[in-house]
Amino acid sequence: MSDKRPLVGIIMGSQSDWATMRHSKETLDKLMITNETLVVSAHRTPSRLTKYATGAKKNGLKVIIAGAGMAAALPGATAAITPIPVLGVPMEGKVMGGLDSILSMVQMPAGIPVGTLAVGRSGAINAAIMAASILALSDPTISRNLEKFRANQTASVIETPQN
């Protein structure tokens, strides 16, 4: 790991979101970016969220990845408190396959942004890559790791479809 203290906080509204959000952790681990994970609900544990978001910057976090489903208020509630970048990962769901959580994240009113990624596993992976791209701006090691990750990814797309 390029640093001992976590640089990225991965938070999620419910234990059930972990099956998706572990892809954020696994991708950060591959990119050798220190991270921590926490279940914290904007609705069921608002004090825990306030405490976490208030301390995020002084605890050394640079980016928060927040996964949530349904009326997915977690990333917005986090971004309302901390000035560090917040990335949102909508969960798949029953109503239009997760459109409820997409819109609850992406449609943040002017003033408090959430950078929203795709629904589910793709979004969880991409949130980690985007966190890396943000950290890479001021960390040459992460920058090199990210470039390698992207090059490997390009190289791994086999040209001929396999039956």
Place this chain on the structure above:
Amino acid sequence: MSDKRPLVGIIMGSQSDWATMRHSKETLDKLMITNETLVVSAHRTPSRLTKYATGAKKNGLKVIIAGAGMAAALPGATAAITPIPVLGVPMEGKVMGGLDSILSMVQMPAGIPVGTLAVGRSGAINAAIMAASILALSDPTISRNLEKFRANQTASVIETPQN
């Protein structure tokens, strides 16, 4: 008014929501239910919201009506703090006519409910009527006012469509 202290708090995420939310106030006034209004944003003024919601019950509020648009987190964030009933009014909007705010309110995860009304003016009126129906359970004056309101409403539907 049946009481001097406000029984219903009408809150909204932005000054621009007032054009819709004044219908909640006007309907409560017709029903002679004391109320107060406040602009408070879940995202831009989270501390103001925490303070308001934390004090709501001990300040004598019985119901909170919360109007918000887009990623409409206000009613859910309020209901996360106060145990009194919270009613949500989604604002009309550009994305599918307000479906973003409908889903951001109605799709609250298990544990913290928001009773969601229709988009826009209809919802603002209905939130007030629903607040009245809640207060009427233990207030005979409001109960009589509500019954009269409903009877007048029924009587006012003219049978023959007018050109």
Place this chain on the structure above:
Amino acid sequence: MSDKRPLVGIIMGSQSDWATMRHSKETLDKLMITNETLVVSAHRTPSRLTKYATGAKKNGLKVIIAGAGMAAALPGATAAITPIPVLGVPMEGKVMGGLDSILSMVQMPAGIPVGTLAVGRSGAINAAIMAASILALSDPTISRNLEKFRANQTASVIETPQN
């Protein structure tokens, strides 16, 4: 139970809705709120509905929770007759995951409100909690039960996601 007579009526449009609506009953039972259950269809048994809704208030009911799917007319048809608060629970479904029943409930025209909760199990649980928050306004026992329920709920959110 804090009272022998049912305070909350749980009605549903079809036997098939029971798998969802039993979560309303189980949650009310946990909160020690007396309740009764009934299958009654706005479309297939309109007389049964008229009779039930007409008698609801004088039979001592304080809140009605109505679950229905597709063109989910049940909560609106109930609220058209009784002045007590009606909460709606949309069923999951095939067309956009239940958006048909969400919109059939939430989009009530001005005059007759339905407080709409989330689709499916989450909504069924939340309807019960919302009924509790309404009853708690004038019943200190229910108020204490609800505060305990919410505190337990907050405490039960484990911080570390479990594999």
Place this chain on the structure above:
Amino acid sequence: MSDKRPLVGIIMGSQSDWATMRHSKETLDKLMITNETLVVSAHRTPSRLTKYATGAKKNGLKVIIAGAGMAAALPGATAAITPIPVLGVPMEGKVMGGLDSILSMVQMPAGIPVGTLAVGRSGAINAAIMAASILALSDPTISRNLEKFRANQTASVIETPQN
């Protein structure tokens, strides 16, 4: 007119629907089919609706056209009471252009059908034509009028688009 008593009842949930529903009346008038109009709301005037629908068949009505918006319960509530065919006309609206009223009509559960037409003016015209096609099955005059109406309609489509 082929008969003095109204054969078709045109009902609508609100005075504001008349701007759309008058197209049903105008089309029936062109087809020389007797009709009557009534504002009756499933939610605000449920007794008026019960009375109207209960008496529809014995009053000689053969078809009911019901226009309504938002959570458009009117045609379904009518079809729940009367065995004569009920046609539904969804109103244009803010949420996805009237998708709320389309789904509230078309998604009737098994047992009580509503034949749903298009949103707005097109649907209002088509409800009248469909009523004519139903009446034409046992009324040769209406059958001839309908055939002429369709032939004129075909002839009136000019081949060359006009600037």
Place this chain on the structure above:
Amino acid sequence: MSDKRPLVGIIMGSQSDWATMRHSKETLDKLMITNETLVVSAHRTPSRLTKYATGAKKNGLKVIIAGAGMAAALPGATAAITPIPVLGVPMEGKVMGGLDSILSMVQMPAGIPVGTLAVGRSGAINAAIMAASILALSDPTISRNLEKFRANQTASVIETPQN
């Protein structure tokens, strides 16, 4: 059966629709209404459709029920040719659970109506009941059968939900 010649034609765009459309046939059989079934595609067998629709009236058909999925043109293409009433049954599907076929049926432009029922099995049953309600206008036997069918249906809704 009340008549030897088929009164209702049940057509469908593909063999795969039969699993749904057999519910139309079974319901018509219960109501003792003669019927016939045919696979005919607006897109793959347009001549077969033209021939069937052109002959429908003189062959004694009174109503056509048309089931189709995706860009569900079958009922509209039928109604373009025959003046007898056409009822449409959208098939469940992948895109938003069949919203593509709902909209392809219900949104018929002014001039050629299709009375559209719900998606899938509910719609197939309801199309048969609606056909019965149309035929009942001039056939006392069908009228009695339909009244009995509706009464049985009402009686069969058991009041207490069963675990």
Place this chain on the structure above:
Amino acid sequence: MSDKRPLVGIIMGSQSDWATMRHSKETLDKLMITNETLVVSAHRTPSRLTKYATGAKKNGLKVIIAGAGMAAALPGATAAITPIPVLGVPMEGKVMGGLDSILSMVQMPAGIPVGTLAVGRSGAINAAIMAASILALSDPTISRNLEKFRANQTASVIETPQN
């Protein structure tokens, strides 16, 4: 023009579609591709459509562009008859901004394809360009015209946004 006989037929379901579909004609004219225009409705003038589509190939048409709104059956009904390529242009509309016509065109079942372009003016322009790309495969003049058109288009995108 590279040929005297029309190579492309631009058809539309209604005179009201011309405001959009004239963009197809204007774009074909710029590309110097001969074309003809016709109002023909799949629903109101099915015989005219059958005649036009049946004769299309032997009359020298190479591509048909079909614009239609709502339950937009025109391109599919055309493609059901003629083996030449059919391109569909959905009209803007009230229900979700034209999603009804998009889905009625794009969701053609296997066997009869319609190449669907964007809603409204963009789609009308693009249908003409796509027709050009098809004709260019065997017509060097059209190929040169298309290459020039694309080059001009690229060159016309000014780098600095203008206030």
Place this chain on the structure above:
Amino acid sequence: MSDKRPLVGIIMGSQSDWATMRHSKETLDKLMITNETLVVSAHRTPSRLTKYATGAKKNGLKVIIAGAGMAAALPGATAAITPIPVLGVPMEGKVMGGLDSILSMVQMPAGIPVGTLAVGRSGAINAAIMAASILALSDPTISRNLEKFRANQTASVIETPQN
């Protein structure tokens, strides 16, 4: 095969799209149209795409069929480079059953068209048939094959639905 060099390129954004896109290949093979297949991602292998699309025309390709899911940029990115016709096949997906990929393809802005087919297997088959209809304009053998294919298809629709 009517030619040794591939006339149609079937490209797809991911190996996982092959299960759908092989239906394009199988249909082209049935129509005896030479083709080639390639996995190439607009996002993960942009250089591969630029190279392929730049060389497409001079390598003798006449049509490109591009299948992609989610934010399905592949067909548009291809059409931005090559002047030959590009057909798009949206993949089924979680968000509204693939509506994300439909809209990402069909809603191409004016200037660069993509002819979009249906979601999934139906679209993959239809893209091949549409490619055949394009090639048939200048290749009598393909024209004959296509006419036979369509005739067989019509003949294979059995009239009586099979249990």
Place this chain on the structure above:
Amino acid sequence: MSDKRPLVGIIMGSQSDWATMRHSKETLDKLMITNETLVVSAHRTPSRLTKYATGAKKNGLKVIIAGAGMAAALPGATAAITPIPVLGVPMEGKVMGGLDSILSMVQMPAGIPVGTLAVGRSGAINAAIMAASILALSDPTISRNLEKFRANQTASVIETPQN
């Protein structure tokens, strides 16, 4: 300005997007963050995009904000080439109010992330604020400016709604 060279590139697919995207520029200017603007279309000027994205990092850009409408490929195509963070701003549009551009941006497949903001003006403002939050991680001046901006924003929310 805290730096002479542009730190943020604001790109847009069309001149018509400038009315929205100027809010990104105005917000960056308020935050005293150097920036540059460019019209570049993924579809009409792919070479310009490739050149811009390829040079972005070595030209000193830290973040790219990309606004686009309809099938909004611009941010994804940019992120496919450059490793620096890319933020997407969907344009309002006709189809479901811009849902086409939301989904075309947010639903990026795993590997190449785009942080997507809200539709239209709110999203344009938020993209600038998010860029500031990213730059603030390693630039104390921007960090102070951002904190002040957020504090002013909170202070500017007046409590009492104004008529």
